[in-house]
Amino acid sequence: MRSYGQFCGLARALDVVGDRWSMLIVRELLLQGPARYTDLKNGLPGIATNLLVDRLRELEEAGVVTHQDAKPPVATALFKLTPWGEQLRPIVLALGRWARPLMGKQARADHVRAHWLALPLESMLVDRSPKQRPIRIELRPMRAGKPMLLETHEGRVRVRTSDGEPADAVLSGPADVIIALLAGRIGLATARARRLRVRGHARVLRRIGPASDTRLSA
Amino acid sequence: MRSYGQFCGLARALDVVGDRWSMLIVRELLLQGPARYTDLKNGLPGIATNLLVDRLRELEEAGVVTHQDAKPPVATALFKLTPWGEQLRPIVLALGRWARPLMGKQARADHVRAHWLALPLESMLVDRSPKQRPIRIELRPMRAGKPMLLETHEGRVRVRTSDGEPADAVLSGPADVIIALLAGRIGLATARARRLRVRGHARVLRRIGPASDTRLSA
DNA sequence: CAGCATCCGCTTTGATACTG
DNA sequence: CAGTATCAAAGCGGATGCTG
Numbered sequence: 001m002r003s004y005g006q007f008c009g010l011a012r013a014l015d016v017v018g019d020r021w022s023m024l025i026v027r028e029l030l031l032q033g034p035a036r037y038t039d040l041k042n043g044l045p046g047i048a049t050n051l052l053v054d055r056l057r058e059l060e061e062a063g064v065v066t067h068q069d070a071k072p073p074v075a076t077a078l079f080k081l082t083p084w085g086e087q088l089r090p091i092v093l094a095l096g097r098w099a100r101p102l103m104g105k106q107a108r109a110d111h112v113r114a115h116w117l118a119l120p121l122e123s124m125l126v127d128r129s130p131k132q133r134p135i136r137i138e139l140r141p142m143r144a145g146k147p148m149l150l151e152t153h154e155g156r157v158r159v160r161t162s163d164g165e166p167a168d169a170v171l172s173g174p175a176d177v178i179i180a181l182l183a184g185r186i187g188l189a190t191a192r193a194r195r196l197r198v199r200g201h202a203r204v205l206r207r208i209g210p211a212s213d214t215r216l217s218a
Numbered sequence: 219m220r221s222y223g224q225f226c227g228l229a230r231a232l233d234v235v236g237d238r239w240s241m242l243i244v245r246e247l248l249l250q251g252p253a254r255y256t257d258l259k260n261g262l263p264g265i266a267t268n269l270l271v272d273r274l275r276e277l278e279e280a281g282v283v284t285h286q287d288a289k290p291p292v293a294t295a296l297f298k299l300t301p302w303g304e305q306l307r308p309i310v311l312a313l314g315r316w317a318r319p320l321m322g323k324q325a326r327a328d329h330v331r332a333h334w335l336a337l338p339l340e341s342m343l344v345d346r347s348p349k350q351r352p353i354r355i356e357l358r359p360m361r362a363g364k365p366m367l368l369e370t371h372e373g374r375v376r377v378r379t380s381d382g383e384p385a386d387a388v389l390s391g392p393a394d395v396i397i398a399l400l401a402g403r404i405g406l407a408t409a410r411a412r413r414l415r416v417r418g419h420a421r422v423l424r425r426i427g428p429a430s431d432t433r434l435s436a
Numbered sequence: 437c438a439g440c441a442t443c444c445g446c447t448t449t450g451a452t453a454c455t456g
Numbered sequence: 457c458a459g460t461a462t463c464a465a466a467g468c469g470g471a472t473g474c475t476g
Binding site: 001004005006007008009010011012013014015016018020023024027045046084087088090091092094095096097098099100101102103106107109110111112113116119120175176 | 223231325337393
C-alpha cells in the first residue's frame, strides 16, 4: 500500500496494517498462534496466494510478524506475531465487538471457520458459576472446518481447538445460531427451530452468558 | 471495497471501515466534530475528491456517518458521525497509540495538521498539578495549518483549535519535536536544538507529562 | 503437498480538469 | 464551495505452473 504520508499515529498504523487482508492475517495469527502458510490460507478464505505472500512479507518487514524457518521436528516454516504484533489483540477484539450489529444474520455465501467463534465468544461470555466444576461444550458450526471446544476457566470462557475429548454438550448448526444461543439472545427452542442440534446435557448452557460489562477493555 | 464474505466480526468491521481512507475520514470527524466537505478535504491531504465523496457515501450507507443538508445560518451541509460511528473513538485512539514506535521521526515529505496532535497528546498526557490554576499552551507546528490550544482540565489535557486567546506559552517548530518535548522524551535544550521556538513561560511545560498508565482504555 | 512465482482480466485508486 | 467526469496507473483475484 502507498503510505498516506501523514505525520499521524492512525495514518502510520494504517500504513502497516491498513492494507486489504493485513488485519485478517493478524487475526489468524492471534487465533492460531504460530501457523504454517497453509493454515493461514485455510483461515483466510478468499485470499489469493500471491497476496498472502506479499502481505506476510510486508508485515514482517514492518516488524509485526516473524517467521522461523524450520525446527527439526516440523519440516515447515512457522509464522508468528512479534510482541508488537501481539499488541494488536485488544484492537482486533474491539473492532469485532464494534461490528456486533452487523453479525445478526449470516449470509448464505458467507465463509465460516469454527475458530473465528473464539473472538466473539471469549470477549462476550462469562461463567456464571465459576465455583462449580468447569464445563466443556463442543462447537460444530456448519461448513466451518474443525470443531472447537469451549471451556470455562476461572470465570472466563476459553475457546480452543477440540482434540476430540468428550464434552458436556455438543452444539451443531449454523454459526449465527450457536452465537445467538450462547449470547442468550435466543432460547433453546428458537435455536432448534433454526436448525441447531444439541447433544449431551443442554442444561450446562445456562452456566455461561454475556458479561454485564460490554465495554472496551484490554 | 469488496466484502470479505466472512462471518467474523473483524471482517465485517473491515467491510465497513477497512477501505483506504475510510478510517482517516472517521478520524477527521472525531477530531473536528461536524465538518464541511472542504474541512474534511483539508484534514485529509492526499485524498482525491472523488474518493472522499465515495467514502462518505459508503460510510453513510453503512450507518457510520450522516449529513445534514443545510441549516438556515450556514449554507452548506455538515457531515458528522452517528452514535455508532462515535464508538470507533477508542479504536482509533488505540491504533494511534499502537503506532507510537513509528512516530519517532517526521519524514520531510510528511503532511502535518495541527489538529492531529490532539490524538497523541490527549491520550498520553496528564496534568501533574491538577489543583493549580489551569494552563494553556499554544501549539504552532510547522506547515500544519491553524494553531491549536492545549489546556488542562480536571487533571486531563485537552487540545482544541485556538481562537487566538493568550496562552502561557507558545511552541512553534516541527511537530515531532513538540510531541517529544511534551512527552518528556527530550528536554528543552534538545528541543531548541531541533528548531523548537518557545515564547512565554516555558516552566508551565513541567506541569504536563505522560500518564503512568499507557494501556488501552476507553 | 507446502510455499511460493507468474500471468491476465478486472476493479479501485489517484491526479487532474471541469461544473453548478 | 462542493462536488462530477475522465482516464492512466496500481492493486486485486483467480488460475496456473514451478520447485523441493
